[in-house]
Amino acid sequence: MTTAPPSPRVLPHPTRDEIRLDSVLHALSDPVRLRIVSELADAEAALSCSRFDLPVTKSTTTHHFRVLRESGVIQQVYEGTAKMNGLRREDLDALFPGLLDALLVAARRQAARDARV
Amino acid sequence: MTTAPPSPRVLPHPTRDEIRLDSVLHALSDPVRLRIVSELADAEAALSCSRFDLPVTKSTTTHHFRVLRESGVIQQVYEGTAKMNGLRREDLDALFPGLLDALLVAARRQAARDARV
DNA sequence: CCCGTACTACGATGGCTATCGTACAAGTCG
DNA sequence: CGACTTGTACGATAGCCATCGTAGTACGGG
Numbered sequence: 001m002t003t004a005p006p007s008p009r010v011l012p013h014p015t016r017d018e019i020r021l022d023s024v025l026h027a028l029s030d031p032v033r034l035r036i037v038s039e040l041a042d043a044e045a046a047l048s049c050s051r052f053d054l055p056v057t058k059s060t061t062t063h064h065f066r067v068l069r070e071s072g073v074i075q076q077v078y079e080g081t082a083k084m085n086g087l088r089r090e091d092l093d094a095l096f097p098g099l100l101d102a103l104l105v106a107a108r109r110q111a112a113r114d115a116r117v
Numbered sequence: 118m119t120t121a122p123p124s125p126r127v128l129p130h131p132t133r134d135e136i137r138l139d140s141v142l143h144a145l146s147d148p149v150r151l152r153i154v155s156e157l158a159d160a161e162a163a164l165s166c167s168r169f170d171l172p173v174t175k176s177t178t179t180h181h182f183r184v185l186r187e188s189g190v191i192q193q194v195y196e197g198t199a200k201m202n203g204l205r206r207e208d209l210d211a212l213f214p215g216l217l218d219a220l221l222v223a224a225r226r227q228a229a230r231d232a233r234v
Numbered sequence: 235c236c237c238g239t240a241c242t243a244c245g246a247t248g249g250c251t252a253t254c255g256t257a258c259a260a261g262t263c264g
Numbered sequence: 265c266g267a268c269t270t271g272t273a274c275g276a277t278a279g280c281c282a283t284c285g286t287a288g289t290a291c292g293g294g
Contacts, residue, residue, distance in 0.1 A: 096219065239290100241289085
């Protein structure tokens with residue numbers, strides 16, 4: 001076995017066809033979660049939860065990541081004590097072509113408008 | 118005056134730069150409202166509230182239309198006793214290019230998947 | 235084995251919100 | 265005017281949810 005043994009701590013994810021637009025939109029309608037997704041998209045690689053500097057406590061952060069995972073927006077895998085987060089780009093693009101990119105552009109624009117204060 | 122006199126019943130709308138992505142996504146994260154927006158997009162013209170056959174009562178319908186208006190997704194104008202609803206396509210496209218179209222495609226795909234039950 | 239790091243679980247709380255029913259207002263048409 | 269259509273206002277309710285704090289678990293390193 002060259003790969004690490006499967007951790008007993010597995011996290012439930014929706015399969016591709018269990019992902020619902022309603023849930024995805026709800027997940028992204030929260031500013032904190034939208035920010036998480038934006039940073040994940042910029043990173044292009046999986047990031048641990050602690051890599052994010054969010055304006056909420058750790059328990060709230062856990063909550064947001066769970067919402068994103070359960071809606072199918074991100075994938076979470078344990079790696080030691082860290083939990084690595086990655087965008088489910090392939091699944092989202094297959095289900096809703098163009099949506100994720102449009103959302104990311106929109107988020108960037110909104111952030112730019114906000115900064116212009 | 119060839120046009121109708123301005124009704125005293127005017128409805129508050131956000132200006133274009135008051136429209137926030139968070140609010141738009143939140144407005145669209147409700148299945149009823151997403152359905153309203155889809156039908157509006159298909160219609161290409163303004164529709165009165167009563168043209169929609171929604172699985173909720175009239176008062177709830179009023180509520181949903183107000184959420185859509187206050188988030189900047191639709192525009193509402195009184196025309197006699199009817200209230201005409203139109204998508205704010207120009208504003209949304211200017212603010213978040215490609216987002217509305219991607220959302221409409223996504224909604225259509227989700228509906229198709231749901232029908233495949 | 236003990237400690238530190240990373241994250242979770244649980245319970246509480248306050249606020250939002252989708253829903254409804256009923257009563258009402260505004261406008262149109264006979 | 266009076267009836268009807270269309271939509272609103274208001275109050276109630278129940279459920280969801282973002283947030284927190286505290287206590288706890290899992291894992292890796294010394």
